[in-house]
Amino acid sequence: MQVGKYQLFVATIFVGMETQLNNEVKIMRLTKYLSIVVAVLALGVSGVSSAGMLDDIKARGHLQCGINTGLTGFAFTDDAGNWQGFDVALCQAVAAAVFGDASAVKYTNLTGKTRFPSLNAGEVDMLSRNTTWTYSRDVDLKMTFLGVNYYDGQGFIVPAALGVTSATQLDGASVCIQTGTTTELNLADFFRGNNMNYEPVPIETNEEARNSYLAGRCDVYTTDRSGLAATRASLDNPQDHVVLPEIISKEPLGPVVRHGDDEWADIVRWTLNVIIIAEEKGITSENVAAMAAEVQKDAELNRMFGTEGEYGAMLGLSADWVVNVISAVGNYGEIFEKYLGVNTDIGLERGVNALWTDGGLIYSPPYR
Amino acid sequence: MAELNKQDYEPGTHVDLAPPVSQVGITGWMRKNLFSTPTNVVLTILTIYFLYKVIPPVLNWAFIDAVFSDLDHRNECREIAGGACWAVVRARLEQFIYGFYPEHLRWRVNLTFVLMFVALLPLLYDNVPKRKYLLWFSLIYPFFAFFMLWGGLGLEDVESAKMGGFMLTVLIGMTGIVVSLPLGIALSLGRHSSAPIIKVLSVWYIEFFRGVPLITLLFVASTLLNYFMPPGTHFDLLLRVIIMVILFAAAYIAEVIRGGLAAIPKGQFEAADALGLSYAKSMRLIILPQALKISIPGIVNTFIGLYKDTTLVVIVGLLDPLGISRATLADSSWQGLSTELYIFIALGFFISCFAMSRYSLYLERKLDTGHRVK
Numbered sequence: 112m113q114v115g116k117y118q119l120f121v122a123t124i125f126v127g128m129e130t131q132l133n134n135e136v137k138i139m140r141l142t143k144y145l146s147i148v149v150a151v152l153a154l155g156v157s158g159v160s161s162a163g164m165l166d167d168i169k170a171r172g173h174l175q176c177g178i179n180t181g182l183t184g185f186a187f188t189d190d191a192g193n194w195q196g197f198d199v200a201l202c203q204a205v206a207a208a209v210f211g212d213a214s215a216v217k218y219t220n221l222t223g224k225t226r227f228p229s230l231n232a233g234e235v236d237m238l239s240r241n242t243t244w245t246y247s248r249d250v251d252l253k254m255t256f257l258g259v260n261y262y263d264g265q266g267f268i269v270p271a272a273l274g275v276t277s278a279t280q281l282d283g284a285s286v287c288i289q290t291g292t293t294t295e296l297n298l299a300d301f302f303r304g305n306n307m308n309y310e311p312v313p314i315e316t317n318e319e320a321r322n323s324y325l326a327g328r329c330d331v332y333t334t335d336r337s338g339l340a341a342t343r344a345s346l347d348n349p350q351d352h353v354v355l356p357e358i359i360s361k362e363p364l365g366p367v368v369r370h371g372d373d374e375w376a377d378i379v380r381w382t383l384n385v386i387i388i389a390e391e392k393g394i395t396s397e398n399v400a401a402m403a404a405e406v407q408k409d410a411e412l413n414r415m416f417g418t419e420g421e422y423g424a425m426l427g428l429s430a431d432w433v434v435n436v437i438s439a440v441g442n443y444g445e446i447f448e449k450y451l452g453v454n455t456d457i458g459l460e461r462g463v464n465a466l467w468t469d470g471g472l473i474y475s476p477p478y479r
Numbered sequence: 480m481a482e483l484n485k486q487d488y489e490p491g492t493h494v495d496l497a498p499p500v501s502q503v504g505i506t507g508w509m510r511k512n513l514f515s516t517p518t519n520v521v522l523t524i525l526t527i528y529f530l531y532k533v534i535p536p537v538l539n540w541a542f543i544d545a546v547f548s549d550l551d552h553r554n555e556c557r558e559i560a561g562g563a564c565w566a567v568v569r570a571r572l573e574q575f576i577y578g579f580y581p582e583h584l585r586w587r588v589n590l591t592f593v594l595m596f597v598a599l600l601p602l603l604y605d606n607v608p609k610r611k612y613l614l615w616f617s618l619i620y621p622f623f624a625f626f627m628l629w630g631g632l633g634l635e636d637v638e639s640a641k642m643g644g645f646m647l648t649v650l651i652g653m654t655g656i657v658v659s660l661p662l663g664i665a666l667s668l669g670r671h672s673s674a675p676i677i678k679v680l681s682v683w684y685i686e687f688f689r690g691v692p693l694i695t696l697l698f699v700a701s702t703l704l705n706y707f708m709p710p711g712t713h714f715d716l717l718l719r720v721i722i723m724v725i726l727f728a729a730a731y732i733a734e735v736i737r738g739g740l741a742a743i744p745k746g747q748f749e750a751a752d753a754l755g756l757s758y759a760k761s762m763r764l765i766i767l768p769q770a771l772k773i774s775i776p777g778i779v780n781t782f783i784g785l786y787k788d789t790t791l792v793v794i795v796g797l798l799d800p801l802g803i804s805r806a807t808l809a810d811s812s813w814q815g816l817s818t819e820l821y822i823f824i825a826l827g828f829f830i831s832c833f834a835m836s837r838y839s840l841y842l843e844r845k846l847d848t849g850h851r852v853k
Contacts, residue, residue, distance in 0.1 A: 190571065218640070344814065345553075
C-alpha cells in the first residue's frame with residue numbers, strides 16, 4: 112500500500128519534470144492564451160470597432176492570403192525565395208488596393224484539403240488558389256466566389272508521333288489519369304458519350320504522370336489544360352507532344368472569400384474587375400501614373416483614377432486605389448503574359464481567357 | 480611430412496613460414512567470403528553483374544554527365560550535359576536549409592543549430608568535461624532556441640510561416656524527440672502503475688494516440704482546432720503541429736518503454752522494495768535504468784520514425800524540404816527536376832537518421848553488461 116500512496120506523488124514529480132522540459136512549448140502556449148485574453152478584452156472594450164474585415168486587416172497591417180503549395184505558373188517560389196505567380200499576383204493586387212503597397216501581404220500555403228477549413232476558420236482573408244467555382248462549394252460550403260480569373264478545363268496531351276489531331280480519335284487508348292479526382296469522372300463521361308473505350312492507367316501525382324507518360328506507359332495524359340501546358344513545357348522536346356483542342360470540362364478558377372462580410376467580398380471582387388477593365392482600356396503598369404495625372408476624355412477612367420466622384424470611399428479605400436493596384440501588378444493581360452503567356456516557359460495562349468472584346472470570356476461589369 | 484618434422488634448429492629460432500597465398504590477403508578473403516560454396520559463387524557473379532549494370536549509369540548520371548555550375552534555368556543545364564542538373568539544388572540550397580527565414584537573421588538559425596550540439600553533448604555522453612555546467616546549459620537551451628528562432632527580448636520577430644526546409648525538420652523532429660521521451664516515460668510508468676486513475680488515463684491516452692494516424696492528428700491540428708478558438712485568434716500552425724507530433728510520439732515511446740519494463744524480472748522490483756527504497760528511488764535507481772537500456776533500439780527506432788514523419792507536415796501546408804521541393808518544381812525554370820531534389824532530400828534525411836542509429840549502437844555497446852546472448 113505504501114507504494115500505492117507514493118505513486119500519486121511520483122506522478123506529480125514526473126508531470127513536474129515534463130512541465131520543465133515542456134517549457135518552451137508552455138511559454139508559447141501561454142503567450143497565445145494571453146494574447147487571446149487581451150484580444151477578447153480589447154473586443155469587449157472597443158465594442159464595434161472591429162465591425163468589418165477591412166478594419167481588421169488594416170489594423171493588422173497586412174493581408175493574409177491563401178495560396179497553393181506549388182502549381183506551375185500560378186504559385187511558385189523564385190530563386191530568391193519570394194512567392195510569385197498568376198494567383199499570387201491577385202493577392203498582391205488586393206494588398207495594393209487596401210494598403211497601397213503590394214508587399215503588405217503574407218501567404219499561407221494551403222493544400223486542396225485545408226483550403227476551405229482555413230478560410231472558414233479565419234486563418235486567411237481570401238483564397239487565390241486555383242479553386243474551381245462549383246455549385247456545392249458556393250452553396251453548401253458557404254463560400255463566396257468573386258469571379259473568374261482563369262477559365263480552365265480538362266484536356267489531353269499526346270505524342271505528336273501518334274498523329275492524333277482530335278480527342279475523338281482516342282478510341283482504345285491508354286490514359287494516365289489521377290485517381291479520385293473529378294478529372295477521372297469527366298474522362299469516363301467523355302468516352303462514354305462518344306462511344307469509345309479507354310484503358311485507365313491510374314497515377315497519383317502530376318510528377319508521376321509526367322514520368323509514366325514519358326516512359327510510354329500511357330498514350331495520353333489528361334488533366335487541366337494549364338497543367339498540361341506546364342507539363343509539356345518541362346519536357347525535353349516539347350514540340351514532340353501536342354495538346355489536343357478538346358476541352359471536356361469547365362473549371363472556372365477564381366478568388367474566394369467566406370460568407371459573412373459583403374464589404375470585404377466587394378473589395379476583392381472589384382480588385383479583380385479593375386484589373387480586367389484596365390486591360391480593356393489599355394491601362395498598364397507603365398502608363399497608369401501618367402494617365403491618372405491628367406483628366407481623361409473617358410469618364411470611366413476618371414472615376415477609376417479617383418479624379419471624378421467618390422468611388423474609392425464607397426469601398427472604404429483611398430481615392431486612388433485603382434492606380435495603386437495597376438501600378439503594382441499591372442492589368443490582366445500583363446499578369447497573364449508574365450506568368451502564363453506565350454513568352455514564358457509555359458507558353459499558354461489566351462484562348463477563352465482573352466478579353467470579351469477579343470472573343471474570349473474575360474469580362475467585367477462597368478466601373479460606374 | 481618427415482622432412483618438416485625434422486628439427487634442425489634450436490627451439491624458438493625457426494623463422495615463421497608465410498601462410499599459403501590462398502588463405503590470406505585478398506585471395507583468401509575472397510575464397511572465404513565470396514566463393515566458399517557453389518551457391519555463393521553464383522550469387523557473387525550475379526551481384527557483380529547487377530552492380531556492373533547499375534553503377535556505371537548511375538555514376539554517369541549523378542557525376543560525370545551532371546551539371547554542378549550555378550545556373551538559372553533547366554534548359555541551361557540541358558545545353559551542357561544530359562545528366563543530373565544539380566544547379567537546381569545550388570539555386571535553392573538556402574531555401575532548402577532555412578525556408579524563407581530573413582537572410583540577415585540567418586546567423587540566429589546557425590547559432591541555434593551549433594549550440595544545439597553543445598546542449599546535446601552532455602546529454603548524449605557522460606565523459607564530457609565540465610558536464611555539470613553543460614547540463615545547466617542544456618536546461619536553458621530550449622528557451623534560448625525559442626527566443627533565437629522566433630525573436631523577442633529585443634531580437635527582431637520572425638513568424639513561423641518564414642520557417643521551412645531542413646530547419647523545420649530539425650525543429651519539429653528535435654522538439655518532438657526531446658519532449659516526447661520524458662512524457663513517454665511518465666506514461667509508461669503510469670500504465671505500469673497500480674493506481675487505477677493514473678493507469679486508466681495513461682491507457683486511454685496511449686490507445687487513443689496509437690489508434691489514430693498522424694495525418695489525422697495533423698489535420699485536426701490544422702483545421703479542427705480553429706473552430707474551438709475564439710474567432711480572429713491566431714494559434715500558430717507550427718506550434719499546433721509540434722504539439723501533435725509530441726503527443727503522438729509520446730504514446731509510442733510509452734509502449735516501447737513498457738516493453739522494457741515488462742522484460743525486467745519481478746525479482747528486481749522485489750529487491751528494490753526489500754532494500755526499503757521508495758517508489759521514486761526504486762524506479763530511478765533500479766527499474767528505469769534497466770528498462771531504458773533494454774528499450775534503446777526501440778526508442779531510437781521511434782525517434783527515427785518520428786524524424787522522418789515530419790515530412791507529413793507538407794499536407795497541412797508547412798514547407799518542409801518536400802514542400803520546398805514542390806514550390807521549386809512549380810517554378811517553370813526548374814520543372815521536372817524532381818529526381819535531383821528527391822535525392823538531395825533523401826541524403827539530408829539519411830545523414831541525420833544514420834547518425835541517430837550509430838549513436839544508439841554506441842550506447843548499447845557502452846551499457847552492455849554481458850547479459851545478452853550475442
